Amino acid sequence: MKEKAFINIIKNTLNSEYIGDDCAYLKDFGVVVTQDSLVEGVHFSMKFTTPYKLGYKSVMVNISDVCASGAEPKYITIALSLPDSIEEDFIKEFYEGAKAACGNVKIVGGDITGADKIYVSVTAIGSDNGRKISSRSSAKVGQKVVVSGYHGSSALGLKLLADGNSEENEFIKSHLMPEAQIKFSTSIALNIKEDYAMMDTSDGLMDALSSIAYDSGVMLEVDFDKIPHDKKIENYPDWKDLILFGGEDYGLIATLPEAFDGHIIGEVKSGSGIKVNYKNSSVLYTKEEVEKKLFKHFRE
Amino acid sequence: MKEKAFINIIKNTLNSEYIGDDCAYLKDFGVVVTQDSLVEGVHFSMKFTTPYKLGYKSVMVNISDVCASGAEPKYITIALSLPDSIEEDFIKEFYEGAKAACGNVKIVGGDITGADKIYVSVTAIGSDNGRKISSRSSAKVGQKVVVSGYHGSSALGLKLLADGNSEENEFIKSHLMPEAQIKFSTSIALNIKEDYAMMDTSDGLMDALSSIAYDSGVMLEVDFDKIPHDKKIENYPDWKDLILFGGEDYGLIATLPEAFDGHIIGEVKSGSGIKVNYKNSSVLYTKEEVEKKLFKHFRE
Known part of the structure; x- marks a missing residue:
């Protein structure tokens, strides 16, 4: 999938500000x-998930996107396309999982059709409630880089599943049933007075950092040691790459005047790219270098 | 696909008024x-359509649903899942078709992912503009049954395509590039003062009539000869079934005090089911009989 190239074509075809x-x-x-x-x-x-967990995650990843905007998640629609072999129990469990992920969010509609494989497309609608809505092009020099949630857990969970681990641990749970950062999003939305950038880390922490840096025309400098993560991830090979480039954690990353409810990991500077400081060294990543290293799903 | 059974499970699981x-x-x-x-x-x-026509139809069928509510279509999001073999030209042409279908409606977002086959899931958002919004449970005894658009054309178009016809005629065009009934919807929305039922005929005229009758607890009586259709359809076998049970015409059917911009084909009566009057006879269809006869897509 040439996702980024395709998105550029869509932008050019539509010439849309949205x-x-x-x-x-x-x-x-x-x-x-x-x-x-x-x-x-x-x-x-x-093989790895259940109808309940799939319903839960399908909703949660969309609630996460609403949280990344700073809006309050309110409504969901769900389009399911399913093979003939799917039984009624699947539907019941899927929707029970979806409902559990919703909390106060209401499922208000959708569509159900046939297909060769299972395909779930969820739309989430949120209310601005008069709050400031984020934009990834709004990061400003001097703002802090603030994150919420553990990073790398979901990518490690996927790796453990792919390697044949069946016993559910915290990493596998992070992958199959992620949690949107509603509390962090709300704390920002209720307190922020200036323009700010925010994204979720669905495609990886570095993807979010890089997108904000590029779209805002700034450099983001972060201290690797300050990135929140489950300490047990350090027992696995390539754990630093999992933290930076692993996807589907659905943490949030924002550029803010202060931490509010999150963890400050760096600062917005003038320049371009992402500078990652380690104990005794630092690495400057360009947008292109980040894209090459990003987390891949089962396939792309 | 056990679509109707699945929808009942979803209703029971969610217990939602929506x-x-x-x-x-x-x-x-x-x-x-x-x-x-x-x-x-x-x-x-x-084999039968093009990326442009697919984009056009994907948007139009969702605009049609907004028109069926009586709201004004405003915004669209599009989620595309595509095989690796898809090239950039496909994306460009698909979005050109989508944009052409939009008119004043704006495409504001979406998603693009990999898949084995092409999946298109579109969300449309409309504004009530203070208008009365329809509900399929709002038909009342004494209202007229009013329809817009030709019926049966799309199902005949699909049949012609499946039979190997490649030359595009009005029936094939109806199937590949349907038109939502925006003008009819607007004329109702700007004039209606009472509660009313309205649906599009995406799953067939009789499906819409039957859903309104069942959900409103009334009988709908219609005169077959008054149903608007392309006269040339009468040259094909089973043309009466195509008109009543063929899907994807995206006409609108409403129960109204007067015709506004549409054609009166019958009246809302007390009772249940759908009574279809022919020249010298009439047939009363139950909901179950309608469901058995409904249009099938390529497969279900």
Whole structure:
């Protein structure tokens, strides 16, 4: 999949001011809207997950996008396309998982059709409630780089599943049933007075850092040791890459005047790219270098 | 696909007041939202259509759902899942078709992922603009049954394609590039003062009539000869079934005090089921009989 090239074609074809952030902000309604799909064999395998967990994750990844905008998640629609072999129990469990992920968010509609494989496409709608909505192009020199949530856990969980581990641990749980950072998002939304950038780390922490840096025309400098992570990840090979480039943690990363409810890991500087400081060294990554190293799903 | 059984499970699992109509009405925002998917091999074949026409139809079927609610279509998001073999030209042409279908509607976001086959899931958002929003449970005895658009054309177009016809005629065009009934929807929305039922005929005229009758607890009586259709359809076998049970015409059917911009074909009566009057006879269809006869896509 040439996802980034395709998105550029879409931007050029539509010439739209909306395409760019994970959520589109419809100011006339005071709402944000986002739509994300999960495809069997690409984003998940029924060998590793259950209908309940799939329903849970499908909703949560979209709630996460609304949280990344700073809006309050309110409504969900779900389109399911399913093979003939799917039984009624699958539907019941999937929707029980979806409902559990929703909390106060309401599932208000959707669609159900046939297909060769399981395909889930969820739309989430959030309310701005008069709050400031984020944009990945709004990072400003001097703001702090603030993150919430552990990083690397989900990618390690996927690796453990692919390696044949069946016993569910905290990493596997992070991968199959991620949690959106609603509390962090709300704490920002209720307190922020200036423009700010925010993204979720669905495609990896470095992807989010790089997108914000590039779209805002700034450099982000972060201290690797300050990135929150489960200490046990350090027992696994390549754990530093998992933290930086592993996807699907659904943490949030924002550029803010202060930490609010999160952890400060760095600062917005003038320049371009991402500078990662280690104990005795530092590495400057360009956007292109980040894209080469990013987390891949089962396939791309 | 056990679509109707699955929808009942979803209703029971969610216990939601929203599930039922094609659009969910989010009163706090004054918006309606709908999401429909098109799946390669189920709803379309690239043997018969083009990327441009697929983009056009994917958007139009969702605009049609917004029109069926009486709201004004405003925004679209599009999630595309695509095989690796898809090239940049496909994306460009698909989005050109989508944009052409949009008119004043804006495409504001979406998602793009890998998949084995082409999946398109579109979400459309409309504004109530203070208008009365329809519900399929709002038909009342004494209202007229009013329709817009030709019926049967799309199903005949699909049949012609499946039979190997490659020359595009009006029937094939109806199938590949349907038109939502925006003008009819607007004329109702700007004039209606009472509660009313409205649906599009995406799953067939009789499906819409039957859903309204069942959900409103009434009988709908219609005169077959008054149903608008392309006269040339009468040259084909089973043309009466195509008109009643063929899907994907994206006409609208409503129960109204007067015709506004449409054609009166019958009346809402007390009772249940659908009574179809022919010249010298009449047939009363139950909901179950309608469901058995409904249009099937390439497969279900």
